[in-house]
Amino acid sequence: MIQEKKEEGTSQIVVFGLSNEEYGIGIAQVQEIIRPVGITRIPGMPTFVEGVINLRGKIIPIIDLRDRFGLTKKEDDANTRVVVAEVSSQTVGLVVDSVSEVLRLANDAIDPLPPTITDIDAEYLKGVGKMDRRLIILLDLDKVLTDLEKSTLEKLNKMAAEEGPGATGAKKENQAAAE
Amino acid sequence: MTEDMSRYKDMFISEATEYLQNLNKSLLELEKAPENLELLNEIFRLAHTMKGMAATMGYQKITTLAHQMEDLLDVLRKQEAKVTPEIIEVLFKALDVLEPLLQEVASGEDRKVDITAMTVKLKMVLETKPAEGPAPAKETPTDSTAGEKKTVSSEADKKKTQTSVRINIEHLDNLMNLVGELVINKARLFQIGANYKINELNESLTQLERITGSLQEEVLKTRMIPVSHIFDRYPRVVRDLAKLKNKEINFEIEGSDIELDRMIVDEINEPLIHLIRNAVDHGIEVPAERIKNGKSEKGNVRLSARREKGYVRIELTDDGKGMDPHEIAEKAIEKGMLTKEKMAAMTENEMLMLICEPSFSTAAEITDISGRGVGMDVVKTKVEAFNGSLTIETKKGKGSSFVIKLPLTLAIIQALLVKVIEEVYAIPLSNITEIISISPSQIKTIEKREVIRVREEILPLVSLREVFGLPRLDLNTTEETYIVEVEVGDKRIGIIVDSLYSREEIVIKTLGGILKRTKGISGATILGDGRVVLIVDIAGIM
Known part of the structure; x- marks a missing residue:
């Protein structure tokens, strides 16, 4: 199910919070966790692309998963983190409300069938991990990212088609963001 | 093929390609001087080495064909037969077969390239000719004789190859990236040194600056290759x-x-070939017409490259029939690309540039040579993609000249950093022609487009705020604002920015993945303080 090395049938999961729910991704995909500083906005991009940052000489895009999944957005605070993940040879930063811990989950504690406990589409989920009384929703990052690329392209094409040159659609959104 | 051999495949391909190119070159020279024995020896040696290399690698078809060429060349260099135009033609054809054979090897798949017809031709070309001398199709040039008879030039070549190493381009790219990072970190250290006023640090930083400068220059040099690499073809x-x-x-x-x-x-090879084909096919007239027009029977086409402050200028000139801007414009009207009213307002240069519009072809008939593949629009797009420019000069009846200007390198450039509201953007210095300070009230509007008058000329304006979706500039403010006048090819616009920030040497990083389709942005760079700054795609916002 989860790609990282399995020690006696367990998986290590990085657990993070997104609008009052707990999500997790396999530790093998997580490169590091940083604070969201120095984000440069990229004009004309869909709103879920927050911008880019400089990660030790590498320029990586910062994605707001809350925006992408239509979850309630929280103002950045002291707990806000960026989970830097490597997905299909691309490095991206994912903005999350908080990062709580790294858990070792027994594989039989992972329910492959995602229940309807979240607003996120089931296709982006790998399953649900149960630990004590907590439920940790496991994200399929590869799927999330392929979809992100696709929807970015779609949005850009749509903007181009609707507005012709000049993409005013993005303009309005960005204008709101800038004010 | 064994795994061991496949490791050498890439090397073989790159070397064989080089040999093929040299063969082509020498054969062309031989065509002009069929008596030149030294050239013949050189060609023979090339074919021989090619055969040897292919045989070692076990590429049967290439070996056979090269061997067949070698046989023919051996007869010629022993002066047992004369070099005739037919023979040269056959040899050229053989090279044309070698090329797909190499591609076959490179791709690793059997593309069913057939060499039998060619080998027969190579054999027959001597026999069918009623021999001007004794022309027995001599079979065996032994390897040992070939080895002994090394020409002077081959030894000179040897010396040259010994001082160079073949490196995978990937390593060079990595090296370039690392140097880029070094440059960024150096700038960061400088900032720290300046902030805290640490003299000792600043002193050693000056030293570091010198070293990184030299390192950067050297690494850049490793990525440079002479244009002969493509020109020779x-x-x-x-x-x-x-x-x-x-x-x-x-x-x-x-x-x-x-x-x-x-x-x-x-990347520039394809556009250049297109321009050359155009010049030969459409530019130069047939001999009879040239004589009628009082020109020399032979047409002249000249390709030249030269350096020009941070740029390389590549010029292709012909003394053919040239183009008439008005005829081009008429044609564009015919095609519905243009209206008569619009034409009236156009300068001759603008009319000329119409040939770079997609789907425009001035050839009366579309031939298989210049009518297919890349058009002038692709030439222009490709050149501009590299921050270069294309300009055309032409005189009806006298000839045309296409000038391509390209930056020396793509990796590190000089840029002007500008500010709009709180955001900083980089504009490549090579595009900038002038910076003007104005008050916003000087901006006028013509047909909904903002313009400004600069020395009796109207300069169309683009607001960087607008392009990047920021609130518009209040035209009634008295605060000073700046116009950065930029130029791509023959097009000029003024970019309205709030203020100028600094001038810096920046390392260009391309944006990939999710960010691959950004509009108006050609890449990004990292400043000394670690901030990411986006680079404005000048051609893209025009």
């Missing part, structure tokens, strides 16, 4: 096409030792 292109079209052409190349970034050289 063109005489053959011109020759074949001229023959096909029954034209006589004197093709000259100048400055093929000029060096450019490897990537640019590779």
Whole structure:
């Protein structure tokens, strides 16, 4: 199910919070966790692309998963983190409300069938991990990212088609963001 | 193929390609001087080495074909038969078969390239000719004799190869990236040194600056290759096409030792071939017409490269029939690309540039040579993609000249950093022609487009705020604002920015993945303080 090395049938999961729910991704995909500083906005991009940052000489895009999944957005605070993940040879930063811990989950504690406990589409989920009384929703990052690329392209094409040159659609959104 | 061998495949391909190119070049020279024995020896040696290499690698077809060529060449160099135009033609054809054979090897799949017809031709060309001398199809040039009879030039070549190493381009790219990072970190250290006023640090930083500067220069040099890498193929292109079209052409190349970034050289090949084909096919007239017009029977095409402050200027000139801007414009109207009213407002240069619009072709008939593949629009797009420019000069009846200007390298450039509201953007310095300070009230509007008058000329404006979706500038403010006048090819616009920030040397990083389709942005860079700054795609916002 989860790609990282399995020690006696367990998986290590990085657990993070997104609008009052707990999500997790396999530790093998997580490169590091940083604070969201120095984000440069990229004009004309869909709103879920927050911008880019400089990660030790590498320029990586910062994605707001809350925006992408239509979850309630929280103002950045002291707990806000960026989970830097490597997905299909691309490095991206994912903005999350908080990062709580790294858990070792027994594989039989992972329910492959995602229940309807979240607003996120089931296709982006790998399953649900149960630990004590907590439920940790496991994200399929590869799927999330392929979809992100696709929807970015779609949005850009749509903007181009609707507005012709000049993409005013993005303009309005960005204008709101800038004010 | 064994795994061991496949490791050498890439090396074989790159070396064989080089040999093929040299063969083409020498054969062209031989065509002009069929008596030149030294050249014949050189060609023989090339074919022989090619055969040897292919045999070692076990590429049967290449070995056989090269062997067959070698046999023929051996007879010629022993002066047992004369070099005739037919023989040269056959040899050229053989090279044309070798090329797909190499591609076959490179791709690793059997593309069913057939060599039997060619080998027969190579054999027959001597026999069918009623021999001018004794022409027995001599079979065995033994390897040992070939080995002994090394010409002077081959030894000189040896010396040259010993001082160079073949490196995978990937390593060079990595090296370039690392140097880029070094430059960024150096800038960061400088900032710290300046902030805290640490003298000792600043002193050693000056030293560091010198070293990184030299390092950067050296690494950049490793990525540079002479344009001869592609230029050397063109005489053959011109020759074949001229023959096909029954034209006589004197093709000259100048400055093929000029060096450019490897990537640019590779990418510029296709557009150049297109321009050359155009010149031969559409530019130069047939001999009869040339004589009628009081020109020399032979047409002249000249390709030259030369350096020009941070740029390489590649120029292709022909003394053919030239173009008439008005005829081009008429044609554009015919095609519905243009209205009469619009034409009236156009300058001759603008009319000329119409040929770079997609789907425009001035050839009365579309031939298989210049009518297919890349059009002028692709030439222009490709050149501009590298921050270069294309300009055309032409005189009806006298000839045309296409000038391509390209930056020396893509990786590190000088840029002007500008500010709009709180955001900083980089504009490549090479595009900037002038910076003007104005008050917003000087901005006028013509047909909904903002313009400004600069020395009696109207300069169309683009607001960087607007392009990047920021609140518009209040035209009634008295605060000073700046116009950065930029130029791409023959197009000029003024970019309205709030303020100027600084001038800096920046390392260009391309944006990939999710960010690959950004509009108006060609890449990004990292400043000394670690901030990411986006680079404005000038051609894209025009």
